[in-house]
Amino acid sequence: MRLAGDILLLIGAGFAFLGALGILRMPDVYNRIQAGTKAVTLGALAFLVGIGLLEPGWWAKLVCIGGFVLFTSPVSSSAIARALYISGVRPWRAPAAAGESGG
Amino acid sequence: MTLNSLELAAFALLGAAVLIALLRLVLGPKAPDRVVASDTLSVITTIGIAGLALVLGNPLYLDVALVFGVLAFVAVVAIARAIEGNRAQGGRQ
Numbered sequence: 001m002r003l004a005g006d007i008l009l010l011i012g013a014g015f016a017f018l019g020a021l022g023i024l025r026m027p028d029v030y031n032r033i034q035a036g037t038k039a040v041t042l043g044a045l046a047f048l049v050g051i052g053l054l055e056p057g058w059w060a061k062l063v064c065i066g067g068f069v070l071f072t073s074p075v076s077s078s079a080i081a082r083a084l085y086i087s088g089v090r091p092w093r094a095p096a097a098a099g100e101s102g103g
Numbered sequence: 104m105t106l107n108s109l110e111l112a113a114f115a116l117l118g119a120a121v122l123i124a125l126l127r128l129v130l131g132p133k134a135p136d137r138v139v140a141s142d143t144l145s146v147i148t149t150i151g152i153a154g155l156a157l158v159l160g161n162p163l164y165l166d167v168a169l170v171f172g173v174l175a176f177v178a179v180v181a182i183a184r185a186i187e188g189n190r191a192q193g194g195r196q
Contacts, residue, residue, distance in 0.1 A: 016120045019143060057162075
């Protein structure tokens with residue numbers, strides 16, 4: 001049980017790290033919003049499940065925190081994206097040729 | 104509880120994530136980049152406080168994490184509304 005909890009903790013922290021790396025590396029604000037929101041939400045849920053496996057008596061509060069993260073993270077990112085789009089920030093385009101360039 | 108190596112690696116990764124998000128918060132070219140970085144940083148800090156509850160063995164910190172998440176959400180939505188209202192009325196770009 002402890003090994004499963006540790007692995008989930010490691011997966012959650014890894015996804016949080018990748019989300020933060022996406023925040024640093026992505027070229028414009030919209031890409032940063034989506035990288036930060038999705039990866040970090042998945043990482044947070046995995047981390048909370050890992051804590052619940054390590055301390056089985058804490059499930060109720062952990063479910064509260066997880067549901068709250070799951071509810072507020074899309075709402076806040078959507079609010080930021082809507083505000084940016086209304087205020088006239090245009091999405092980034094690849095500089096050279098058309099088509100998706102990894103990123 | 105005493106931490107084994109996997110848990111130490113997990114907390115090190117969380118610390119690295121906080122440092123990288125802080126780097127974007129400092130470097131961010133404009134205000135929206137800083138807002139996005141602060142949003143991500145708030146979620147990472149919430150689960151970091153939950154991990155602190157695990158390390159210290161005290162479930163009271165889970166309440167702290169929940170309240171921190173609520174306040175960060177309210178702050179991000181308020182800043183988003185401020186950006187939207189400010190720019191929509193012909194403010195400076």
